[in-house]
Structure formats: C-alpha cells, structure tokens
Amino acid sequence: MPKSLWKIISRTFFFLLIPIILFAEVSGLSHSMMHKMELLVLQLGVIIFVAKGMSILFEKIKIPGVVGELTAGIIIGPYLLGGIPLPGFEHGFFGTYLALNPGATLPVSPELYGIATIASVLLLFMVGLETNFSLFLRLSATGVIVGIAGVIVSFLLGAWTGMLLLDLPFLHPETLFLGVISTATSVGITGRILTERRKMDTPEGVTILAAAVIDDVLGIVLLAVILGMIPVLNDSGQTVNWGYVLRLGAEAIGVWLLFTILGLVLSKRISNFLKIFKGINVPAIMAFGLALLLAGIFEKAGLAMIIGAYVMGLSLSKTDLNYVIQESLKSLYLFAVPVFFVVSGMMVDLSVFSSRTIIFLGLIYTLGAILAKILGCGIPLLFRKFNLLGALRVGFGMAPRAEVALIIAGIGLSTGLLSRDVFGMVIFMSMLTTVSTPPILDSLFKKEKMGTTEELLPAESVVTEFSLPTLETVEFVSAKSLQLFRDEGFFINQMEMGHKYYHIRKNDIFITMICKPNGIYFESSPDDTHYVKTLMYESFVELNEIINDLKDITKPESLKNDFMEGKDDKRVDLRRVLDPGCIRLNLRGSSKKEIIEELVDILDSQYQITDKKGVFEAVWEREQSFSTGMKNGLAIPHARTDNVGAITLAVGIHRKGVNFESLDGEPSRVFVLLLSPKHKTVPHIQILAHIAAVMSKEDAVRKILDCKTPQAVYQFLTESEG
Incomplete structure (x- = not known):
C-alpha cells in the first residue's frame, strides 16, 4: 500500500476515535430527540470519512469506488464492527x-435510513439529468x-433463478423481487468506462445509454406493479387477480408516461420558472426541490419515489440549466450518495455468508444476471446492423448492477418482502457484477474495431479550431x-477530462469548448459555427484593446523597480526550497545565456x-520577454516548468x-534562479517577491x-528572513 494512502487511512481512523473518547463517560445513550440527533x-461524520477512504483505496486497486463504499458499510455496520460495544x-x-x-425490518435508525432515502432520490434525479435525450432519439428504435x-x-431469468435457488413459486414476492432487481442497469459504472475510452458517442455507447433508460424505467414500473400485487397474492402465491394486475400495470405506465410527456413538453417553462430565483446555486436547489415534490407525488400514487425523481431529471436534461x-448539486451529491451506498452495505448481515449455500446461490444468481443481459440485449442487436463485438460490448455494458438494484432491494427489505439472506445475495450480485464487468468491457473497447456492420452515426457536429502558441495564451x-x-x-459548466472541457448551453444551442495546449476547439452544429467564429473574433478584438490599454497605463521597468522596494515576507522559509548544494561561488559564463545554462547545470547536478x-x-x-536583471548587482531569472517537481532555487x-x-x-554579480512546477498550486510569486525584498536591502x-x-x-539568505 502506498505510504501516502496509508497515512490518509491511519489519520482518518485516528480522528474517528474522537467521538468515542468524547462519549467515554456516558453510561447509556438517552433516546430523546436531541440525543438521537447527536448520534x-x-x-454521518464517521460514514463520510470511511466511505471516502474506502473509495480511494478501491480506486487505487482499479475497482470502482462504489464497491469500496458498499464494503465500508458492511465493515462498520451493526452486524460487524458497528455492533461491538464501546465506551x-x-x-x-451503529448497533x-x-x-x-x-x-x-431495518438494522439502522429511521433517521439514518431517511437520509439514505433522500440520497437515492438525488441519485436518480442526477441520473435523469445525465440522460442525453437527443442521443436517445438518434437510436431510439x-x-x-x-x-x-x-x-x-x-426478469424471467432472474425470477426463474430465484424459483430454483429458493424453492419458491414464480408469484412469490421474493421471486418477483429477484426478477425486478435483475433488470436494473448501472448507467454510472458503464458511463465511466465509456467516458474514459471516449466511446460515449459510438453506436454501442448511445445504444447502452438509450437501453439503460428503458431498463431502469420499466424495472421501476415493474416494481410498482409487484408492490401493488402483493396484497392480492395469497400465502401460497398461486392465486392472483390478473385483471387487477393489468389495470395496475396500465396505471403505473400511464402515470409515468403522463408525467414524462408533461415534463418534456413543459421543460422550457420549468427552466424559465427556475431562472426566476436569482443566484449561482439557487435554481439548482429549487430544481432538486421539484424533484422531491414529484418523488412524493409518485409515492402517493403508488409508484416508487425514485421514478418521480428520474422523471424530473429527464425533463430538465434538455434545458440550458x-x-x-x-x-x-455536485457537492451535495458527493456528500449524500456515498451515505446511501454505505447504509446499503450496513443492511448486509455477514452471517448469511457463513453458509456455503448462500455463497453458491449468490454466484449462480450473479452468473444468471450477467448472462441475461448478454443474451437479452446482445442477440437483438445482431439483427440491427451490429456485429458480434458490438453486441458483446452492449451486453457487458448493461451487466453492472449498483444504484437502482440497491434501491429496489432496499425497498424490498424495508417492506419485509425480502429476507436478509436474499438481500445479502443481492448485495453479493451487485458487488460482483460491478467489479467483474468493467474490466471486460474496457478490454472489449480497447479493440479498435467497429461494432457495427456499417456506419450508423453520421457526424452531426463540426469542429472549429483556433490555434494559439502557448497554454498561457489559451487560458x-x-x-x-x-x-x-x-x-x-x-x-x-466546466469538466476536467485531461483537458478543460466547457459545456456551453442556451435554449437549443449546445456548444462544447475544449482547451488544449495548442489552441481552442469548438464542437457545435453546422448552423452555429458562424456564431462561434463571430464571438471569437470579438474576443480577439477586445483582448487586443485591453493589451493596448495596459501598455499605455504603465511600463514594465517601473513595475520592476517597485518590485525591488518591498518588504521581505517573514512567512517564507527559504530553507524549504534552497539546498546548500545548489550554491556556487565561481560562475564563469560571460553572457546571459551562459549564466542561465550554468545555473540550470547546478540544479541538474543535484537532481x-x-x-x-x-x-x-x-x-x-x-x-x-523581459529581462530579470534588477539593480545593485542582482538578477533573478525564473520560470514555471513541468520539468521540476517542487519549488527549487x-x-x-x-x-x-x-x-x-x-x-x-x-553588471549583475549575484544570480538567483527560481523554478516552480507549472501545474501545481505553489507560492511562486510569494517567494520571488521575498527574494527581491531581501536582496534589495542595503549592502545585501x-x-x-x-x-x-x-x-x-x-x-x-535564510537568516535574513528574520
């Protein structure tokens, strides 16, 4: 384990001991509302630290962070470490x-479970926002x-597997729940692979996203139907009023379609309504408020809350907001969603895995879940101009189960329709599919071969390029x-994906700006290229005016003179950046270039x-660009460069x-070369100003x-600081 990672984990657990020490003198925990809130x-504080630590650890070993969060919940949950008595x-x-x-029914407090529930609403709201509706339409059929x-x-293979493994009838609640859970697809896990491989806009990527939308929505509608069926099933699970079930299914689909259509039709009006609320983050908070309201309405109508949250996210996905x-909402997401996954892990009673039978059943259920997606999603593609490679990419891309599967399983456990043994089996399946399928999917996309028999996605965007000489100019x-x-x-909206990406949106105009070291690139529709070129022309004109104004206002010579007349900064410790081995008393060069070469040689000789x-x-x-020769015999050549790991002199x-x-x-007689890493946050200017101030003192x-x-x-040099 890397020392830095071990240091993070060890310090984290040290700080987690603090609440135990604080409560060491408490003989028993009162159950008043105030004490419930204190606990x-x-x-929550413990969950946040442990979730992040385990997420970092798992990502270091190339396993999705969500698996680390689930594992964290299992470890600190009431069935393991969280149930050990402490002072x-x-x-x-947690016990x-x-x-x-x-x-x-649940092993955690209603307060903690309530926060996890809100997190699940936020999660599905964000999934809806991330759905690219235009891409969905391009390969909608x-x-x-x-x-x-x-x-x-x-659903059929999952329920059939449940029948065989649990020896239950098809219409038993646990069997039906295993079928519904098997339908869910983790768009987040697959989306991460597609993004890293730049395959989001490929036929396979678009098909996975479009199919995942249908998967999750139909899976959640199935959940609503099954929840409605439970009261009309008898104990044996053999008698059911099919007319009632069909009516229930039609109502569920009808409510979902009605609100989805209304949301998409009224999306611009909803967006304009949110814009009434001024402020940087206020419209986003109000949007989440709408998601909570719609989630409550759906729950009241007999559908799951997460459907309403998803519908609201989908409605706003095609707006400029x-x-x-x-x-x-990113910060809120980073706080809340790990809580959901950790609490899901806490539901797992590890004692169920002491049975080889349960582990065996979990493996069988997992294999069935993966096979179901490969066959169910892959085979139809062979008749839709996809080849075997493309079908396998989509099949494995649909295989991971995480967010929606855990939400559905949590509903089953909280309503008493799933036993703890079966819930543990579902967690086992979720973790195994999440861990195993991403590397397979990644290897399938490494092959630079088309997944279709012909080109299915004609280019609908054009790239407009503006070449620039340096990264500083680009910025x-x-x-x-x-x-x-x-x-x-x-x-x-800014994104970091190797280079700086900016999503620029207004009503129906969508432009992507990519900043690279050699220029700025715009991806837009052909109709918007003239607009982009006009805007860039105006940018260059205004920047030119600014530069001319700066030249008229002041001269660099006078600024450099002011630079020499400051006071030394006592917060700067040159001992941290200056090595005695990097000091020479006998430079021999006779020109600027030779002196700089000698100074660079000194640093090179000291590694x-x-x-x-x-x-x-x-x-x-x-x-x-401008000489670094000061006065009184001092020169301070300096630069930022990627060829140095830390500030050095x-x-x-x-x-x-x-x-x-x-x-x-x-003539200059004393030379101080200052180097700083180019893309790190370091006090380059602060140290430069300090050196100039120290050396400007009389007789320095x-x-x-x-x-x-x-x-x-x-x-x-070091003692002059004081």
Whole structure:
C-alpha cells in the first residue's frame, strides 16, 4: 500500500476515535430527540470519512469506488464492527437501534435510513439529468428494442433463478423481487468506462445509454406493479387477480408516461420558472426541490419515489440549466450518495455468508444476471446492423448492477418482502457484477474495431479550431470567450477530462469548448459555427484593446523597480526550497545565456530537475520577454516548468559581473534562479517577491560577495528572513 494512502487511512481512523473518547463517560445513550440527533451527526461524520477512504483505496486497486463504499458499510455496520460495544456506546456505534428493536425490518435508525432515502432520490434525479435525450432519439428504435428485450429476459431469468435457488413459486414476492432487481442497469459504472475510452458517442455507447433508460424505467414500473400485487397474492402465491394486475400495470405506465410527456413538453417553462430565483446555486436547489415534490407525488400514487425523481431529471436534461444544476448539486451529491451506498452495505448481515449455500446461490444468481443481459440485449442487436463485438460490448455494458438494484432491494427489505439472506445475495450480485464487468468491457473497447456492420452515426457536429502558441495564451483567450458567452446568456459548466472541457448551453444551442495546449476547439452544429467564429473574433478584438490599454497605463521597468522596494515576507522559509548544494561561488559564463545554462547545470547536478534542456528553454523564453536583471548587482531569472517537481532555487556568484540588462545598467554579480512546477498550486510569486525584498536591502549583494563558502551564503539568505 502506498505510504501516502496509508497515512490518509491511519489519520482518518485516528480522528474517528474522537467521538468515542468524547462519549467515554456516558453510561447509556438517552433516546430523546436531541440525543438521537447527536448520534446521527456522529454516525454521518464517521460514514463520510470511511466511505471516502474506502473509495480511494478501491480506486487505487482499479475497482470502482462504489464497491469500496458498499464494503465500508458492511465493515462498520451493526452486524460487524458497528455492533461491538464501546465506551459510551454499549450496543456499538451503529448497533443501538438494532439492539433496542430486535424485530425491526431495518438494522439502522429511521433517521439514518431517511437520509439514505433522500440520497437515492438525488441519485436518480442526477441520473435523469445525465440522460442525453437527443442521443436517445438518434437510436431510439434500437435502444427501445434492446431495453425491452433486456428487461424481459432479465426478469424471467432472474425470477426463474430465484424459483430454483429458493424453492419458491414464480408469484412469490421474493421471486418477483429477484426478477425486478435483475433488470436494473448501472448507467454510472458503464458511463465511466465509456467516458474514459471516449466511446460515449459510438453506436454501442448511445445504444447502452438509450437501453439503460428503458431498463431502469420499466424495472421501476415493474416494481410498482409487484408492490401493488402483493396484497392480492395469497400465502401460497398461486392465486392472483390478473385483471387487477393489468389495470395496475396500465396505471403505473400511464402515470409515468403522463408525467414524462408533461415534463418534456413543459421543460422550457420549468427552466424559465427556475431562472426566476436569482443566484449561482439557487435554481439548482429549487430544481432538486421539484424533484422531491414529484418523488412524493409518485409515492402517493403508488409508484416508487425514485421514478418521480428520474422523471424530473429527464425533463430538465434538455434545458440550458442542465449542466448548471449538475455542477451546483455536485457537492451535495458527493456528500449524500456515498451515505446511501454505505447504509446499503450496513443492511448486509455477514452471517448469511457463513453458509456455503448462500455463497453458491449468490454466484449462480450473479452468473444468471450477467448472462441475461448478454443474451437479452446482445442477440437483438445482431439483427440491427451490429456485429458480434458490438453486441458483446452492449451486453457487458448493461451487466453492472449498483444504484437502482440497491434501491429496489432496499425497498424490498424495508417492506419485509425480502429476507436478509436474499438481500445479502443481492448485495453479493451487485458487488460482483460491478467489479467483474468493467474490466471486460474496457478490454472489449480497447479493440479498435467497429461494432457495427456499417456506419450508423453520421457526424452531426463540426469542429472549429483556433490555434494559439502557448497554454498561457489559451487560458487568456478562453477566459474572455467564456465571459462573452455568459454576457450572451449562456450557461457554462466546466469538466476536467485531461483537458478543460466547457459545456456551453442556451435554449437549443449546445456548444462544447475544449482547451488544449495548442489552441481552442469548438464542437457545435453546422448552423452555429458562424456564431462561434463571430464571438471569437470579438474576443480577439477586445483582448487586443485591453493589451493596448495596459501598455499605455504603465511600463514594465517601473513595475520592476517597485518590485525591488518591498518588504521581505517573514512567512517564507527559504530553507524549504534552497539546498546548500545548489550554491556556487565561481560562475564563469560571460553572457546571459551562459549564466542561465550554468545555473540550470547546478540544479541538474543535484537532481532537482528532470529535463535540463526543457528547463533552460522555459527560463530563456521568460528572459527574452523581459529581462530579470534588477539593480545593485542582482538578477533573478525564473520560470514555471513541468520539468521540476517542487519549488527549487539555485544561487550563483560571478565576481566580475555579467551584463543582464539591469535597471541601473550595472553588471549583475549575484544570480538567483527560481523554478516552480507549472501545474501545481505553489507560492511562486510569494517567494520571488521575498527574494527581491531581501536582496534589495542595503549592502545585501556586497555581503553575499564577501561570503567565502556556500554555507555562508545559505546562512545569510535564510537568516535574513528574520
């Protein structure tokens, strides 16, 4: 295990001991509302740290973080560590509710489960927002066929597997629940692979997303139908009023279709309504409020809350507020959703896995769940211009079960329709499909072969390129361009995917801006390319005016003179960045270039840099833009470069002096080279200002020239700070 990761985990568990110490003197936990809230706050704090730590650990070993969060819940849950008595917690940190309510359906408190429920609503709301509705329409027929076939095969095979494994009739609640759980697809897990492989817009990627939408919606509608069927099933599960069931199914689908159509038709009006609420994050919070309201309405109508949340997310997915809402709710998502997965893990009673039978049943159910998606989703594609490779990609892409499966399983457990043994089996299946299918899917997409027999997705967007000389120029121009887009009323969302990606949206206009080291690229529809070019032209014109204004306002020479007259910063400790081995008393160069080369050689000899040539080019480029020669015999060449891992200094003395185009026209004799990593947050300017201030003191250069050893120079520079 990497030392840094071990340090994070060890410190995390140290801080988690604090609540135990605080409650060490408590003889028993009162169950007043106030004490319930105190315990809830402490539990949430522990969950957040453990969830994040386990997520980081699992991602380090190339396993999805969601599996780490589920594992965290199992470990700290009431059936394992959470049930061990501790000082102040006689039933364990998470075991109090289960100990005091042994007959309870759920092993966690209603307060904690309530937060997990809200998290599940948020999760499905975000899944709805992430659904690309236009992509869904492009392959809607194929996606619908694949989705429906996947649901039918998965439900029948899942229920049939439950019949065989549990020796129950087909219409038994647990059998039906196993069928419904088998239908769900984790769009998040598959989406991560598609995004990393840049395969989101391929026929396979679009089909997976479209089919996953149908999968989840039909799975949730099936859940609603089954929940409605339970009261009319007799104990043997053999008698059922099919007319009632059909009416129930029609009502569920009707309610879902009605609200979905209304949401999509009224999406712009909903968006305009949300825009009434001013502020950066307020529209997003109000949007989530609408999701909660619709979730409650669906629950009241006999459908699951998560359907209503998904419908609201889907309705807003085609509006210009989509990415703004996602970005604004990101922090809430990062807090709440791990709580949901950890609490789901807490539901697992590990004692069920002490039975080889349960493990065997879980493996069989998992294999059946994977096979159902490969057959149900893959075979229809062979008749829709997909080849075997494309069909396998879609089949394995639909195989992971996580979010929706766990939500459905949680509903089954909370309503008493699933036993703890079966719930443990479902968690086992969810974790195994989540862990096993991503590497298989990743390897299938590594093959640079088409998954279709012909090109199915003609390009609907064009790329407009603006080449720029440096990354700094790109950042300068992009900042102005984004400001102009904002002034035009666009909503902008930033994403980090190797380069900076910006989703720029206003009503029906959707533009993607990609910032790379060599330029800015825009992806847009052909109709919007002229608009993009016009906006960039205006950006260049305004930037040119700004540059001319800056030239008229001040001269760099006067700024450099002010730069030399500051006070040294006592918060800077040069001992952290200056090594005595990087000090030389006898530089021999006779020109700027030779002096810089010598200083770079010093750092290279002390293994402070990774590429001597790259460092020299960075320093020389900065020097050519404007001289770093100061006055009183000092020069401070400096640069930011990717060829250094941390801030570092080299100090050199030239007894005769070298022309460095200094402010006072005198030769420079003391040279301080400062290097900082280019893409890290470091106090580069702060240290630069400190060095200039220290060396501007009277006789500072003379005192350094009087030093006889590098150690004496080091002592002068570091002690001058105080």
